[in-house]
Ligand SMILES: NC(=O)C1=CN([C@@H]2O[C@H](COP(=O)(O)OP(=O)(O)OC[C@H]3O[C@@H](n4cnc5c(N)ncnc54)[C@H](OP(=O)(O)O)[C@@H]3O)[C@@H](O)[C@H]2O)C=CC1
């Protein structure tokens with residue numbers, strides 16, 4: 001199997017079919033809705049909050065609210081009252097079952113539910129998928145995280161409508177060092193490996209460091225990407241603002257860090273400072289422009305045209321040109 005990551009791959013251009021990048025359409029359909037970009041901010045406390053989620057939903061972007069120190073019922077109620085779709089996260093413990101039961105009892109069905117645990121290839125996830133599908137068959141269920149084709153096959157067979165791939169490639173992740181496991185360092189090829197067996201959408205989660213990595217993820221089989229660090233550190237971001245030597249930073253910490261958990265137990269995440277980089281809508285607009293450009297380099301007009309391009313692997317044992325034939 002070829003092993004590579006985002007920084008070791010470049011996509012090869014095909015003859016341009018448009019006169020302007022504005023003709024290129026980076027939107028995607030996901031779970032019955034069309035979104036402006038194949039990008040979703042990570043469901044982490046220092047990346048999204050209620051205000052950001054509402055803004056994203058109202059402005060044509062997909063979002064997944066985090067599940068920490070949050071009343072999911074109140075959140076879904078607020079989103080529905082605001083006329084927006086609801087997209088929540090749950091774990092797999094008893095309080096999460098209670099949340100699903102109470103939402104169902106009150107007829108508050110979120111349009112999207114993400115089952116979000118560290119090791120998503122587990123019977124606990126299977127049982128939660130079954131429970132959600134029984135109580136709220138209309139909800140679109142995203143399950144993860146996983147890092148192997150076997151896991152993608154299982155999650156799909158258990159009823160997940162989409163799977164989230166990425167164990168340990170995140171910027172504030174220390175899973176690789178703490179456990180010796182993960183897709184950190186070879187996330188793009190793990191995605192390729194998983195996408196070969198997937199029959200439903202895959203969300204590539206973690207390790208996106210440049211806007212071009214979005215196009216690379218699409219090329220290797222993702223329907224959309226989940227982005228943490230690149231979308232943390234905006235003026236609107238929920239993390240605390242810290243000033244260091246006259247420069248402003250926002251804190252960005254892992255969901256499995258002691259900062260998020262409130263205790264040092266099963267810690268697989270750390271805290272870093274992200275330089276404040278302006279306003280979130282501006283970054284999303286730039287991502288859209290860059291993706292339109294990617295589509296044009298792919299010789300296409302639609303997002304999925306990126307899947308048709310060849311690529312090269314730079315340096316290392318797997319170096320060479322990879323042609324689609
Ligand atoms: N994508 C990634 O690489 C990773 C992401 N995270 C993120 O951190 C957050 C917290 O994750 P998580 O610790 O799962 O959440 P929770 O602490 O809510 O754990 C969820 C459940 O899964 C169990 N669990 C967690 N890890 C394992 C494991 N390796 N084997 C068996 N059972 C396990 C927990 O039990 P118990 O605690 O008793 O073991 C608990 O019952 C999530 O948002 C998650 O996505 C965390 C690590 C890696």
Ligand SMILES: Nc1nc2c(ncn2[C@@H]2O[C@H](COP(=O)(O)O)[C@@H](O)[C@H]2O)c(=O)[nH]1
Pocket residue numbers: 042043044145166167168169170171172173174175205206207208226227228229230253254255256257268269270
């Ligand atoms: N191993 C851990 N992974 C984590 C933790 N908190 C979040 N995450 C994952 O990272 C991505 C975001 O990655 P980035 O490279 O874009 O910053 C996020 O969506 C989670 O899957 C954690 O504490 N440990």
